[in-house]
Amino acid sequence: MTALLPRRGLAQILALIVILAVDRVVSPQFFDLRLQDGRLFGSLIDVLNRGTPVALLSLGMVLVIATRGIDLSVGAVMAICGAIAASLADSHGLPVVLAAALGAGLLCGLWNGFLVAVLGMQPIVATLILMVAGRGIAQLITEGRIVTFSSPDLVWLGNGSVLGLPVPVVIALGMLILTGAVVRGSALGLLIEATGGNARASELAGVGTRAMILSVYVWCGVCAALAGVIAAADIMGADANNAGLWLELDAILAVVIGGTSLFGGRFSLVLAVLGALIIQTMNTGILLSGYPPEFNLLVKAVVVLAVLLLQSPKFSGLAGIAARLRRTKA
Amino acid sequence: MENSLDPALPLLEVRGISKSFGAVRALQEVDFTLRAGEIHALLGENGAGKSTLIKVVTGVFPRDAGIVRLGGEEVAPRSAKATLQAGIATVYQEVNLLPNLSVAQNLFLDRQPMRFGIVREGEMRRRAKALLADFGLDIDVAAPLGNYSVAIQHVTAIARAVDLSARVLILDEPTASLDRHEVEILFRIMRQLAKRGIGIVFVSHFLDQVYEISDRITVLRNGRLVGERETASLPRLELIRMMLGRELAETTSARAATREHQAREVCASFENYGKAGYVAPFHLELRHGEVVGLAGLLGSGRTETARLVFGAERADRGQAKVEGAPVRLHSPRDGVRHGFGYCPEERKTDGIVAELSVRENIVLALQAKRGLHRPLSRREQDEIARRYVKMLDIRPPDPERPVGLLSGGNQQKVLLARWLATSPRLLVLDEPTRGIDVGAHAEIIRLIRDLCDDGLSLLVISSELDEIVTYSDRVVVLRDRAHIEELAGEAIDVGNILAAIAADGAAVALEAHT
Numbered sequence: 001m002t003a004l005l006p007r008r009g010l011a012q013i014l015a016l017i018v019i020l021a022v023d024r025v026v027s028p029q030f031f032d033l034r035l036q037d038g039r040l041f042g043s044l045i046d047v048l049n050r051g052t053p054v055a056l057l058s059l060g061m062v063l064v065i066a067t068r069g070i071d072l073s074v075g076a077v078m079a080i081c082g083a084i085a086a087s088l089a090d091s092h093g094l095p096v097v098l099a100a101a102l103g104a105g106l107l108c109g110l111w112n113g114f115l116v117a118v119l120g121m122q123p124i125v126a127t128l129i130l131m132v133a134g135r136g137i138a139q140l141i142t143e144g145r146i147v148t149f150s151s152p153d154l155v156w157l158g159n160g161s162v163l164g165l166p167v168p169v170v171i172a173l174g175m176l177i178l179t180g181a182v183v184r185g186s187a188l189g190l191l192i193e194a195t196g197g198n199a200r201a202s203e204l205a206g207v208g209t210r211a212m213i214l215s216v217y218v219w220c221g222v223c224a225a226l227a228g229v230i231a232a233a234d235i236m237g238a239d240a241n242n243a244g245l246w247l248e249l250d251a252i253l254a255v256v257i258g259g260t261s262l263f264g265g266r267f268s269l270v271l272a273v274l275g276a277l278i279i280q281t282m283n284t285g286i287l288l289s290g291y292p293p294e295f296n297l298l299v300k301a302v303v304v305l306a307v308l309l310l311q312s313p314k315f316s317g318l319a320g321i322a323a324r325l326r327r328t329k330a
Numbered sequence: 331m332e333n334s335l336d337p338a339l340p341l342l343e344v345r346g347i348s349k350s351f352g353a354v355r356a357l358q359e360v361d362f363t364l365r366a367g368e369i370h371a372l373l374g375e376n377g378a379g380k381s382t383l384i385k386v387v388t389g390v391f392p393r394d395a396g397i398v399r400l401g402g403e404e405v406a407p408r409s410a411k412a413t414l415q416a417g418i419a420t421v422y423q424e425v426n427l428l429p430n431l432s433v434a435q436n437l438f439l440d441r442q443p444m445r446f447g448i449v450r451e452g453e454m455r456r457r458a459k460a461l462l463a464d465f466g467l468d469i470d471v472a473a474p475l476g477n478y479s480v481a482i483q484h485v486t487a488i489a490r491a492v493d494l495s496a497r498v499l500i501l502d503e504p505t506a507s508l509d510r511h512e513v514e515i516l517f518r519i520m521r522q523l524a525k526r527g528i529g530i531v532f533v534s535h536f537l538d539q540v541y542e543i544s545d546r547i548t549v550l551r552n553g554r555l556v557g558e559r560e561t562a563s564l565p566r567l568e569l570i571r572m573m574l575g576r577e578l579a580e581t582t583s584a585r586a587a588t589r590e591h592q593a594r595e596v597c598a599s600f601e602n603y604g605k606a607g608y609v610a611p612f613h614l615e616l617r618h619g620e621v622v623g624l625a626g627l628l629g630s631g632r633t634e635t636a637r638l639v640f641g642a643e644r645a646d647r648g649q650a651k652v653e654g655a656p657v658r659l660h661s662p663r664d665g666v667r668h669g670f671g672y673c674p675e676e677r678k679t680d681g682i683v684a685e686l687s688v689r690e691n692i693v694l695a696l697q698a699k700r701g702l703h704r705p706l707s708r709r710e711q712d713e714i715a716r717r718y719v720k721m722l723d724i725r726p727p728d729p730e731r732p733v734g735l736l737s738g739g740n741q742q743k744v745l746l747a748r749w750l751a752t753s754p755r756l757l758v759l760d761e762p763t764r765g766i767d768v769g770a771h772a773e774i775i776r777l778i779r780d781l782c783d784d785g786l787s788l789l790v791i792s793s794e795l796d797e798i799v800t801y802s803d804r805v806v807v808l809r810d811r812a813h814i815e816e817l818a819g820e821a822i823d824v825g826n827i828l829a830a831i832a833a834d835g836a837a838v839a840l841e842a843h844t
Contacts, residue, residue: 198679204674205698206695207698
């Protein structure tokens with residue numbers, strides 16, 4: 001048992017360390033931090049800050065995937081909620097703006113959850129609907145323009161700092177703690193894992209599997225909304241065409257790198273967020289290295305392959321056999 | 331080659347076939363002989379080894395021991411295609427054809443008539459039409475197969491198999507989804523094919539059909555050959571005895587002394603309870619501290635009754651009462667709320683969550699019953715898991731082990747623990763001893779007795795009649811999705827149960843009147 005515990009997450013931590021080391025070689029001042037106007041600056045802080053949207057998405061996504069589902073619409077939901085926040089920012093106070101944006105995210109999640117849990121649609125198809133329609137909805141909200149705003153409250157959400165850390169990072173950390181507390185503090189975690197592991201058996205054991213599935217999509221929508229607001233606040237505007245574009249794929253990738261199987265069941269919030277950080281560390285490293293960003297995609301693919309191989313029981317089985325062969329020869 | 335045409339020699343000879351899956355011995359030295367031109371029924375309850383035997387013969391599973399001879403020559407096919415080329419064709423209950431392609435395309439898939447690399451559609455349709463005409467079928471062969479009834483899809487599959495020069499045709503539950511008229515069409519075709527010298531293996535659990543169509547019968551039980559008989563000289567009672575029980579003499583004295591239970595209160599009752607097309611309405615009363623056994627053949631409505639009682643299936647008529655008060659049982663959650671528990675027959679798909687630990691599997695139902703906001707702390711979970719691992723002797727005694735890594739018997743114990751942890755009033759056990767080794771088997775039966783001594787009410791389904799007789803206070807016998815008889819006290823013995831199952835409809839009606 002004690003041997004098993006540190007094993008979980010080892011591959012991810014190892015990968016992060018290796019990538020950080022490579023980044024250090026590429027850019028010697030990678031680990032430098034300096035304090036300026038009560039705020040930390042440096043590449044590491046940059047990684048955390050840039051990684052926030054995907055980290056937030058992966059918090060919702062990991063729960064959805066744990067129930068054996070998937071949510072392709074999170075990028076579009078980001079665009080919708082960013083557009084709502086941007087449109088309301090200069091005319092309403094921050095509480096109204098946040099309530100409207102998060103409420104919209106909640107409704108989007110409810111819609112996905114309704115299609116999957118109540119109508120029994122396949123998750124990939126059900127969420128594809130909002131993935132396509134959502135961007136249209138966002139464009140309707142912004143009337144096809146890039147809506148800019150200058151509300152200092154909302155801008156602070158994207159660019160301010162608390163205790164030296166960027167506000168988005170603090171929000172993501174807070175969401176991680178909140179989600180962890182809700183999921184592991186209640187029985188939700190166990191019942192979600194049971195639902196994803198074997199929905200029929202869980203249903204027969206009296207688990208309300210529909211309610212489980214509905215609630216994870218709702219939470220995924222709320223997380224996406226928060227990511228959308230932060231992305232809009234960061235650039236002080238909402239771009240319905242590009243906000244959150246393709247980020248659903250990064251979020252899924254982050255979850256998978258975090259060791260949660262697409263077949264559902266066991267999940268880890270912390271490792272999913274770690275997965276998001278691994279992705280961002282790579283992105284930042286490639287940017288700093290001066291290589292053309294096209295490399296980004298290739299390098300990403302290689303690193304993902306490496307992490308997945310490290311996790312694969314078959315691969316570690318092969319590695320074990322190879323090691324034994326070497327030992328017997330020696 | 332000449333050998334196969336010699337009527338004195340068997341067409342398909344299976345000798346001493348054994349097959350194990352891990353520790354489970356699915357087949358033990360099974361023999362099977364099919365003559366040319368005969369229809370041979372292969373019978374047995376769930377888990378008897380029929381499917382495994384078919385899959386070993388057709389090369390889907392490699393065999394551990396034994397030989398298969400076709401027309402006197404030993405064959406050892408390694409794939410479905412090689413088996414087909416050797417002359418053995420199998421048609422499964424779920425037709426393995428492509429419903430979106432036309433009937434003609436399905437018939438000639440992989441061997442379409444070609445000219446210059448182009449499929450000759452006209453030629454193919456003409457040949458398809460001629461082929462089906464042989465089977466008395468005149469349909470539009472250009473229409474998608476999916477447009478036709480299951481019966482026609484079956485005939486198409488058979489026509490394809492026979493046209494691929496099959497000498498042996500294996501039909502696995504071909505009539506399960508056919509109506510009476512369609513069954514007749516299928517039987518006519520089977521007789522035609524048999525006349526042509528093809529040997530047909532017919533797997534079915536409809537005994538009426540077996541008696542109507544088959545020449546000989548082979549019965550398997552628990553992976554062993556029970557016997558091979560001529561259909562005409564095998565009484566139905568004897569056949570059921572072969573399928574279900576050991577020899578009568580062995581079991582008559584096995585029944586334990588009846589406990590005092592008349593004075594006990596009713597725990598749950600079901601009046602005129604049923605669902606159209608599922609189970610005919612039944613009356614069932616379950617008392618505290620009492621074991622009620624459900625006996626009957628496969629497909630007789632045992633599992634269906636269990637699912638209605640637990641709430642896994644919604645009844646469309648009748649009234650359920652718990653401790654005298656009317657209740658609604660619309661979902662498993664309702665059942666759990668009223669203190670019911672259900673260990674399903676299919677442990678892997680309906681019971682365990684393989685990836686989760688023994689501890690998590692044990693607390694699952696209790697946690698679901700308590701609700702989200704009242705989580706069991708880790709300490710409470712550990713405590714519960716430890717208690718039941720010890721009480722039921724679950725091995726290995728490690729609560730953190732993923733339950734999928736345990737043996738079948740221990741998985742069954744984990745499921746029992748899951749329900750016992752909810753302190754239920756009624757436990758429904760569907761085949762609790764299936765696929766479990768002998769040691770665990772006895773333990774589970776002992777456990778069933780202990781449980782009802784503690785006041786628990788039990789509804790137990792089992793194909794092992796000696797087992798049911800041993801622990802039941804009452805036995806409900808089912809046939810054709812209806813409860814046909816209830817035995818109590820001294821009347822409970824294997825002979826009476828078999829007689830009730832085998833009795834024809836007239837006799838039952840008579841009994842109901844007297």
